[in-house]
Amino acid sequence: xxxxxxxxxxxxxxxxxxxxxxxxxxxxxxxxxxxxxxxxxxxxxxxxxxxxxxxxxxxxxxxxxxxxxxxxxxxxxxxxxxxxxxxxxxxxxxxxxxxxxxxxxxxxxxxxxxxxxxxxxxxxxxxxxxxxxxxxxxxxxxxxxxxxxxxxxxxxxxxxxxxxxxxxxxxxxxxxxxxxxxxxxxxxxxxxxxxxxxxxxxxxxxxxxxxxxxxxxxxxxxxxxxxxxxxxxxxxxxxxxxxxxxxxxxxxxxxxxxxxxxxxxxxxxxxxxxxxxxxxxxxxxxxxxxxxxxxxxxxxxxxxxxxxxxxxxxxxxxxxxxxxxxxxxxxxxxxxxxxxxxxxxxxxxxxxxxxxx
Numbered sequence: 001x002x003x004x005x006x007x008x009x010x011x012x013x014x015x016x017x018x019x020x021x022x023x024x025x026x027x028x029x030x031x032x033x034x035x036x037x038x039x040x041x042x043x044x045x046x047x048x049x050x051x052x053x054x055x056x057x058x059x060x061x062x063x064x065x066x067x068x069x070x071x072x073x074x075x076x077x078x079x080x081x082x083x084x085x086x087x088x089x090x091x092x093x094x095x096x097x098x099x100x101x102x103x104x105x106x107x108x109x110x111x112x113x114x115x116x117x118x119x120x121x122x123x124x125x126x127x128x129x130x131x132x133x134x135x136x137x138x139x140x141x142x143x144x145x146x147x148x149x150x151x152x153x154x155x156x157x158x159x160x161x162x163x164x165x166x167x168x169x170x171x172x173x174x175x176x177x178x179x180x181x182x183x184x185x186x187x188x189x190x191x192x193x194x195x196x197x198x199x200x201x202x203x204x205x206x207x208x209x210x211x212x213x214x215x216x217x218x219x220x221x222x223x224x225x226x227x228x229x230x231x232x233x234x235x236x237x238x239x240x241x242x243x244x245x246x247x248x249x250x251x252x253x254x255x256x257x258x259x260x261x262x263x264x265x266x267x268x269x270x271x272x273x274x275x276x277x278x279x280x281x282x283x284x285x286x287x288x289x290x291x292x293x294x295x296x297x298x299x300x301x302x303x304x305x306x307x308x309x310x311x312x313x314x315x316x317x318x319x320x321x322x323x324x325x326x327x328x329x330x331x332x333x334x335x336x337x338x339x340x341x342x343x344x345x346x347x348x349x350x351x352x353x354x355x356x357x
Contacts (some may be wrong), residue, residue, distance in 0.1 A: 001016055001017070001018060001019075001024075001043075001046045001048045001049070001050045001051070002016070002017045002018075002019075002050075002051055002053070002102045002103075002105045002106040003015070003016050003017075003043065003050060003051065003052040003053065003102055003105075004017070004052075004053050004055075004097070004098040004099060004100065004101025004102030004103070004104075004105060005039075005052060005053065005054045005055060005064060005098060005101065006055050006094045006095075006097040006098040006101065007031065007054060007055045007056075007057040007060045007061050007064060008031065008057070008060065008094070009031060009060055010030060010031060011028050011029070011030055011031070012028070012029055012030075012031050012035075012064070012094075013026070013027075013028050013094035013095055013097070013098045014026065014027050014028075014029065014039060014098055015095065015098035015099040015101070015102045016043075016046075016102065017099070017102040017103060017106055018048070019048070019106070021103060021106060023099060023102075025042070026095065026098070026099075027039065027042060028094075031060060031063065031064065032063075033063070033067065036063065036064055036067045036068070037067070040067070040068065040071050040073065043073060044071075049074075050073055050074070051074045051075075051076070051105060052068055052073055052074070052075040052076070053075075053076050053077075053078050053101045053102065053104075053105040053110055054068075054075060054076070054077055054078065055078055055080065055097065055101060056077050056078055056079065056080050056113055057080070061077060062121070065077060065115065066118070076105070076110070076112050076115075077112060077113040077115050078101060078110055078111065078112060078113065079111040079112055079113045081271065114235070114239060116235050120232065120235050123206075123232040124232050124233065126199075126202075126203065126206075126232075127203065127228060127229050127232055127233075128275070129199065130196070130199040130200070130203060130225075131229075131275065133192060133195055133196050133199060134196065136192055137189065137192040137193070137196065140185050140188050140189050140192065141160075141161060141189070143181075143185055144160075144169065144182065144185050144186075144189075145160075147174060147178055147181065147182055147185075148172075150174075150178070151174055151178070153172060155168060155169075156168065161189075166186065169182065169186060170183070170186065200225070200350055201350050203224070203225065203228055204224055204350040206228070207224050207227070207228040207231075208224075210228070210231060212227075212231045212326060213227045213228050213231055214227075215325055215326070215329065215330075215331055216230060216231070216322065216325060216326070218325075218331035218332040219287070219318065219321065219322070219325070219332040220286065220287045220290040220291040220294070220332075221283035221284060221285075221286040221287030221288075221290065221291070221294070221318065222283050222287075222318075224350075225279075226279045226280075226282070226283045229275060229276070229279050230276060230279070230280075230322060233273055233275055233276050234246070234276070234326070237323065237326040237327055238327075240323060242323070243319075243320040243321075243323035243324060244320075246319060246320070246322070246323045247316060247319050247320060247323075248269070248272065249272050249273060250272045250273050250276045250277050250280070250319055251268060251269050251270045251271050251272030251273065251274065251277050252268050252272070252277055252280070252312070252315060252316045252319055253268060253269055253316075254266060254267065254268055254269070255267060255268070255269050268312060268316075276319075277315070280315040280318055280319055281311060281312060281315045283315070283318065284311050284312075284314035284315040284318060285311060287314060287318060288311070288314060291334070292334070293334055294314050294317070294318070297310075297313070297314055297317060298310045298311070298313075298314050301313045301314075
């Protein structure tokens with residue numbers, strides 16, 4: 001029996017198809033423990049082997065997936081990006097979606113997602129929350145810059161959000177409304193700074209014991225944060241059979257268009273893990289400063305394609321090297337040992353603060 005489950009926040013739809021492709025049963029159930037248990041009871045009554053395909057919808061699939069897996073039912077997660085037949089259907093209902101999932105699963109034509117373990121998902125949530133806090137802090141700082149631009153003010157200090165810069169911000173007068181907004185944003189910024197420092201300490205506490213993180217830190221440009229993010233997002237390097245597959249998964253591979261005997265290369269696809277792509281581009285900027293190999297690569301590439309594309313090309317090259325480092329358990333060759341050592345010690349001090357907290 002093949003089951004397709006269309007996932008929603010409240011009520012989900014399941015279609016059960018036999019080996020001949022005939023729909024033998026359809027059921028709606030609530031996305032709750034009670035509702036999922038009702039589905040499991042119905043599936044337990046089936047005499048044939050049951051395989052369930054769950055639609056990947058935000059985090060709504062997790063409860064269904066875990067519950068079915070705990071009950072010993074084989075369950076897979078569909079890849080929504082590659083399931084074109086569902087995404088581009090002219091008639092799109094929950095019933096049609098569930099049937100389509102079941103039929104494609106039966107025909108072995110359903111693109112699947114890699115499903116991390118519960119521990120790996122928790123680690124991902126941890127680092128992603130830290131990234132969210134960083135984005136919130138950047139948004140608050142941008143609002144403060146906008147307020148200052150509105151009144152034509154410039155900070156007399158080199159760094160606006162240094163200790164002296166913040167004291168200057170608290171002293172400026174912008175009028176009743178804008179003063180209230182500024183003071184509110186400064187209060188929010190202080191809370192975000194505190195939370196980010198706390199999260200960094202906790203991340204360092206976990207990362208300092210991970211050998212893969214320490215291994216990746218031997219590459220210039222990768223600190224604890226970037227190395228830990230790569231480790232938790234990649235999960236298991238053995239699921240990528242080559243460095244090129246890892247690059248494609250991150251969306252750093254160039255697009256290709258072929259027509260006849262002509263092949264055209266294009267921009268990177270950006271169809272993949274955007275967090276890995278983002279952190280590697282940021283790491284590439286630092287790597288070009290501190291590593292002779294990446295600096296020469298950047299200089300050669302930028303002469304032909306410009307600086308921004310050269311940075312992306314360095315990020316592409318770094319990720320390929322990451323695959324070899326993790327697959328073989330080897331450190332980066334040619335790195336600056338002193339730089340890596342200083343970075344490691346700095347994050348160990350942060351980790352100590354996290355342990356004391």
